[in-house]
Structure formats: C-alpha cells, structure tokens
Amino acid sequence: NAGVMQNPRxxxxxxxxxxxxxxxxxxxxxxxxxxxxxxxxxxxxMVYLQKENIxxxxxxxxxxxxxEFPKEGPSILRIQQVVRGDSAAYFCASxxxxxxxxxxxxxxxxxxx
Amino acid sequence: LAKTTQPISMDSYEGQEVNITCSHNNIATNDxxxxxxxxxxxxxxxxxxxxxxxxxxxxxxxxxxxxxxxxTLSLPRVSLSDTAVYYCLVEGAAGNKLTFGGGxxxxxxx
Numbered sequence: 364n365a366g367v368m369q370n371p372r373x374x375x376x377x378x379x380x381x382x383x384x385x386x387x388x389x390x391x392x393x394x395x396x397x398x399x400x401x402x403x404x405x406x407x408x409m410v411y412l413q414k415e416n417i418x419x420x421x422x423x424x425x426x427x428x429x430x431e432f433p434k435e436g437p438s439i440l441r442i443q444q445v446v447r448g449d450s451a452a453y454f455c456a457s458x459x460x461x462x463x464x465x466x467x468x469x470x471x472x473x474x475x476x
Numbered sequence: 477l478a479k480t481t482q483p484i485s486m487d488s489y490e491g492q493e494v495n496i497t498c499s500h501n502n503i504a505t506n507d508x509x510x511x512x513x514x515x516x517x518x519x520x521x522x523x524x525x526x527x528x529x530x531x532x533x534x535x536x537x538x539x540x541x542x543x544x545x546x547x548t549l550s551l552p553r554v555s556l557s558d559t560a561v562y563y564c565l566v567e568g569a570a571g572n573k574l575t576f577g578g579g580x581x582x583x584x585x586x
Contacts, residue, residue, distance in 0.1 A: 406520065407576070408573045422573075456519070
C-alpha cells in the first residue's frame with residue numbers, strides 16, 4: 364500500500380506565476396489535509412477536504428490560494444500570482460473515514476524567485 | 477485549542493533514554509495527546525497517542541499524569557537515526573486540524 368504521494372517534490376516559480384501542488388492520498392483514504400511549513404517552524408494547518416467538499420479552510424489565506432479534491436484524481440493546492448513569502452514546504456496528509464491519525468506525504472518544496 | 481509548550485532542543489548520546497516533556501495546561505476533557513516525529517526534508521510521522529496514564533508501543537512510551545496537564549514522551553535507547561524534531565500535539569477526538577508547535581529538536585550524538 365503506497366503512502367501519500369506528492370508531486371512535484373520541488374517546484375521553482377517566479378513571482379507572479381502560478382503553482383500547482385498535487386497530492387494523492389493513501390488507498391482508501393477520503394480525507395485530505397494541507398499544511399505549510401516555513402523554515403525552522405512547525406507545520407501550519409491550511410485546509411481539510413473530503414471528496415468534492417471543503418470541510419475546513421480556516422488556515423487558508425483569503426486570496427490567491429485555493430484547494431480542491433475532485434471525485435477522481437488527486438487533491439490540488441493552487442497558488443496564484445506567487446510571491447516570495449509563499450516559499451515553503453507544503454505537506455499533504457490523508458486519513459481514513461473512520462480514523463483520526465494523519466499520514467503525511469514527503470512534501471513539495473516551493474521556491475519563489 | 478490547547479497550546480503546548482516543549483523544550484526547543486535536547487542533546488543525547490546513543491543508547492541513552494530520551495524523555496521529552498510537553499506542557500498543555502488548557503487541555504480539554506475530550507482532547508488526546510499525540511506525538512509526531514519529523515526528519516529533515518520529510519513529512520511528520522505518527523509516533524504515539526494517548527489519553528491518560530501510560531501508553532507503550534514498539535517505538536516509544538507516553539506517560540500522562542492524572543491531571544493531564546503535561547505528558548512525557550520516552551524514547552528508549554536512542555540511536556543516531558532518532559535525531560529529529562518531535563512535536564507534541566493536543567487535539568480533539570475528531571482530530572481534523574493538527575496544531576503543531578515549534579517542536580523539540582533532538583540530537584543524538586555518537
């Protein structure tokens with residue numbers, strides 16, 4: 364059973380471009396979470412999704428950030444018009460419907476030039 | 477959300493036992509205590525979870541006193557590969573939104 368997959372592992376964007384980060388949860392997991400981690404800091408919750416629904420987006424910046432988890436395919440975290448402050452590691456986690464343990468992916472490291 | 481406080485860093489040597497204490501004075505009745513481990517350039521990994529008293533698994537033990545205002549993660553006989561950041565989290569039963577603090581950087585020396 365493969366773990367949580369994230370791609371790309373590293374992403375470089377110039378200011379003003381768009382960044383798309385993908386997350387494939389573990390098999391059988393229908394809950395997906397996105398976190399952001401700045402250097403030397405702990406992870407910060409961004410958004411919690413179930414298939415086709417956003418359950419909690421209280422950690423998402425109000426502008427430029429969006430997330431989706433379609434019926435088919437991976438979850439996508441989209442950052443429009445990236446700025447240097449968006450440079451961070453973005454982690455995705457998934458959990459099964461009946462459990463609360465979250466399994467994390469390896470992360471995507473976004474660098475904005 | 478209950479806030480946690482844990483030491484910023486700890487040094488240890490191979491073969492020693494490492495104990496990391498976390499304070500969570502505002503823990504709620506239905507909150508669980510969970511510890512995660514994170515290696516550089518990797519996502520956090522679940523270590524152990526408990527509600528009260530003592531929990532033990534193949535990796536660690538978790539001690540929780542009766543008032544539940546603190547907890548201690550115990551790593552027996554650490555090795556160099558246990559060098560990592562350890563996070564103490566306090567979450568409700570639903571656990572939908574994990575709140576990570578700064579964590580404790582454990583450095584295991586040879």
